Amino acid sequence: MSETEVFGEKSSDTFDVVIVGAGFAGLYMLYRMRELGFSSRVFEAGSGVGGTWYWNRYPGARCDVNSMEYSYQFSDDLQQEWEWTERFPTQPEILRYADHVADRFDLRRDIQFNTRVTAASFNDEAGVWIITTDDGAEVSSKFCITAMGCLSEPNFPKFRNIDAFDGPIYHTGRWPHEEVDFTGQRVAVIGTGSSGIQAIPVIAEQAEHLYVFQRTASYSIPARNAPLDPEFVRETKANYAEVRKRVRQTVQGMLTRFNPASALEVTPEERQREYESRWVLGGFGFMAAFADLLSDERANDTAAEFVRGKIRETVKDPDVAEALLPRNIIGAKRLCIDTDYYATFNRPNVTLVDVNDSPIERMTRDGIVTKGEEYRVDSIVFATGFDAITGALLKVDIRGRGGVKLRDKWIKGPRAYLGLATTDFPNLFMITGPGSPSVLSNVIVSIEQHVDWIGECLQYMRNHGATRIEPRQTAEDDWITHVNEVADASLRSKVGSWYDGANIPGKARIFMPYIGGLPEYAEKCADIAAHGYEGFVLS
Numbered sequence: 001m002s003e004t005e006v007f008g009e010k011s012s013d014t015f016d017v018v019i020v021g022a023g024f025a026g027l028y029m030l031y032r033m034r035e036l037g038f039s040s041r042v043f044e045a046g047s048g049v050g051g052t053w054y055w056n057r058y059p060g061a062r063c064d065v066n067s068m069e070y071s072y073q074f075s076d077d078l079q080q081e082w083e084w085t086e087r088f089p090t091q092p093e094i095l096r097y098a099d100h101v102a103d104r105f106d107l108r109r110d111i112q113f114n115t116r117v118t119a120a121s122f123n124d125e126a127g128v129w130i131i132t133t134d135d136g137a138e139v140s141s142k143f144c145i146t147a148m149g150c151l152s153e154p155n156f157p158k159f160r161n162i163d164a165f166d167g168p169i170y171h172t173g174r175w176p177h178e179e180v181d182f183t184g185q186r187v188a189v190i191g192t193g194s195s196g197i198q199a200i201p202v203i204a205e206q207a208e209h210l211y212v213f214q215r216t217a218s219y220s221i222p223a224r225n226a227p228l229d230p231e232f233v234r235e236t237k238a239n240y241a242e243v244r245k246r247v248r249q250t251v252q253g254m255l256t257r258f259n260p261a262s263a264l265e266v267t268p269e270e271r272q273r274e275y276e277s278r279w280v281l282g283g284f285g286f287m288a289a290f291a292d293l294l295s296d297e298r299a300n301d302t303a304a305e306f307v308r309g310k311i312r313e314t315v316k317d318p319d320v321a322e323a324l325l326p327r328n329i330i331g332a333k334r335l336c337i338d339t340d341y342y343a344t345f346n347r348p349n350v351t352l353v354d355v356n357d358s359p360i361e362r363m364t365r366d367g368i369v370t371k372g373e374e375y376r377v378d379s380i381v382f383a384t385g386f387d388a389i390t391g392a393l394l395k396v397d398i399r400g401r402g403g404v405k406l407r408d409k410w411i412k413g414p415r416a417y418l419g420l421a422t423t424d425f426p427n428l429f430m431i432t433g434p435g436s437p438s439v440l441s442n443v444i445v446s447i448e449q450h451v452d453w454i455g456e457c458l459q460y461m462r463n464h465g466a467t468r469i470e471p472r473q474t475a476e477d478d479w480i481t482h483v484n485e486v487a488d489a490s491l492r493s494k495v496g497s498w499y500d501g502a503n504i505p506g507k508a509r510i511f512m513p514y515i516g517g518l519p520e521y522a523e524k525c526a527d528i529a530a531h532g533y534e535g536f537v538l539s
C-alpha cells in the first residue's frame with residue numbers, strides 16, 4: 001500500500017488525526033502533525049487556545065515554574081523572540097504566549113473552537129475513530145489523540161441547597177472573561193489548595209470581608225516572584241539548548257539546586273540554614289533541600305516543622321496560626337507556592353473558617369451554613385480543584401474495540417501503557433495520560449516529550465505500512481505494576497489527594513501519575529520505540 005493510500009486523507013469530515021483540546025498539548029500536537037504531513041483537526045471546548053490558562057482567570061493566577069522553563073522548546077526562534085517579564089508569569093501573560101504560538105505557527109485554521117467532543121468510538125472494521133461533537137456532527141479519523149488536560153474538569157462539590165444562594169458562584173477553573181469586582185462585598189472562598197492560596201491574598205485586598213473556608217491546611221512556600229533579570233534572560237537565551245537539556249535531565253523538568261544529603265545526617269543548625277536559604281529563594285526548590293524528604297517520614301517532618309514555624313512567626317493571632325498549621329506529610333499533596341498567603345490572615349477583613357471539624361452543611365439564600373453558624377456573603381468562590389487526570393477523559397464516551405467503554409475498563413482506576421495508550425483502544429493516544437509523569441513535572445516538558453514520541457510513532461507506522469497500534473495486555477499490566485511500586489516507595493502516596501482520586505467522592509483510588517521521574521521515563525519510552533515499539537502490537 002502506498003503512503004498516500006493509508007495516510008494524507010483530508011476531506012471535510014475525514015482526517016488522519018483528531019486531537020481533542022487546544023491547550024499546550026493540543027497546540028504542539030497539531031504543529032507536529034502538520035510538520036509530518038498528517039491531516040489533522042483539533043476540537044476545543046473553549047473559544048480560544050491555552051487550556052488551563054484560558055479557563056483559570058481567577059485573581060492571582062500565575063505559574064509556579066520559572067517562565068524560562070515553563071515554555072516550549074521545540075522552536076528556537078520562538079524561545080528567542082518571546083520575552084517573559086516575570087520569574088512566575090501571570091495567567092494573562094501565559095495566555096498571550098499561547099495566543100502568540102497559535103498565530104505564529106498559523107494553527108487556528110485547523111482548530112474548531114466552541115466544540116466539545118462528547119463521544120469517540122472505534123470502528124473495528126473500517127479501522128477508524130468516529131468522533132462526535134456537541135453540535136451533533138461526526139468526523140472520522142485514523143488516530144484519536146487526547147490533549148484534554150489533567151486539570152481541566154472542575155470539581156464542584158455537591159453542597160446541599162446550592163441553588164438557593166442568591167449571589168454569584170464562581171469556580172477558579174471556570175472564571176469569567178470579564179473582570180469580577182469584589183469591592184464592597186463579603187466573599188467566601190472555599191478551598192485552600194494552590195488555586196485558593198493564589199486567589200485569597202488578592203481577593204482580600206478588594207473585598208470588604210473575606211471568609212476562607214479551609215478543610216485541610218496546606219503547606220505553602222513563598223514564591224518570591226520578581227521581574228526577570230535581563231542578564232539572566234540574555235544568558236539563558238544564549239545557552240537555551242544546554243539549559244533545556246539540563247531541564248530534561250531533572251526528575252521534575254525544572255532546575256532546582258538538589259542537595260544529595262539526608263536531612264537526618266546534618267546538624268539541626270545546618271538543617272535550619274538549608275531550609276532558611278530555600279525559604280528566602282522561594283519556589284519548589286524547597287523540597288530539594290534534602291534527598292530524603294519524600295522517602296523518610298522523620299526527614300520529612302523536619303521540613304514540615306520548619307514551615308509550621310514560619311506560619312507561627314507570620315500569623316499574629318495564635319489561634320488562627322494554629323488552625324493554619326498543616327499536619328500531614330509536606331510535599332505529598334502538591335506543594336503550594338504563594339505571595340503573602342499566611343500574612344493575609346493578619347488582615348482585619350479576613351476570617352479563617354475551619355470546616356474540617358464542622359463541614360459546610362448547606363447553602364442558604366444569603367450564604368453558607370456550617371455546624372451551628374451561618375456566614376452571610378455576597379459571592380462564593382469555589383477553589384475546590386479538579387477531577388484530575390481522568391476527569392476530562394471519562395467525561396467523553398470513549399469506546400474501543402468491540403464497543404468496550406473506557407469508563408468500564410477504568411472503573412477500578414485508569415490502566416494505560418506508559419500513560420500513552422490503553423489496551424482495547426487501538427490508535428488512541430493520550431498526552432500526559434495516567435501512568436506518565438505529567439502533573440509531577442513541569443508539564444510543558446512532559447507534553448513535548450509525549451508529542452514527539454507520538455509523532456515519531458505515527459511516522460514509523462507510515463514508513464512500515466502499519467495502520468493499527470495497541471498495547472499488549474501484559475505490557476500494560478507490567479507498567480501499572482511498576483507505577484504502583486514506585487508510588488508505594490514514596491511518601492507522596494501516603495496521603496489522599498487528587499493524585500490518587502481521593503478528592504472526588506466515589507472515585508477509584510489509585511496513584512495515577514508516574515513518580516519515577518522524567519529522565520527515566522523518557523529513556524524507557526525511547527527504548528521501547530528503538531525496539532520497534534516493544535509492548536505494542538502493530539498491524
Ligand code: FAD
Pocket residue numbers: 020021022023024025026043044045046050051052053054056061062063064065070115116117118147148149150151152173195392396431432441442443444447
Ligand atoms: P489543558 O491546558 O488543560 O488543555 C486541555 C484543553 O482540552 C482545554 O482547553 C479543554 O477545554 C479541552 N478539552 C477538554 N475536554 C474536551 C472535550 N471533550 N472536547 C473538546 N475540548 C476539550 N503546570 C506546571 O507545570 N506548572 C505550573 O505552574 C502550573 N500551574 C497551573 C495552574 C493552574 C491554575 C492549573 C489548573 C494547572 C496548572 N498546571 C501547571 C498544569 C497545567 O494544566 C499544565 O501545565 C498545562 O497547561 C496543561 O496543558 P494541556 O494542554 O495538557 O491541558
Ligand code: NAP
Pocket residue numbers: 061062063064065151157172190191192193194195196198213214215216334355360383384385386439498503
Ligand atoms: P486542590 O489542590 O484540589 O484544592 C482544592 C481545595 O478545595 C482543597 O483545599 C480541598 O480541601 C478543598 N475542598 C474540596 N472539596 C471541598 C469540600 N467539599 N468542602 C470544603 N473544602 C473542599 O485544587 P486547586 O487548588 O485548584 O489545585 C489543583 C492543582 O492545580 C494544583 O495542585 C496544581 O497542580 C494546579 N495548580 C497550580 C497552580 C500553579 O502552579 N500556579 C495554581 C493553581 C492550581 P481538602 O484538601 O480537604 O480536600
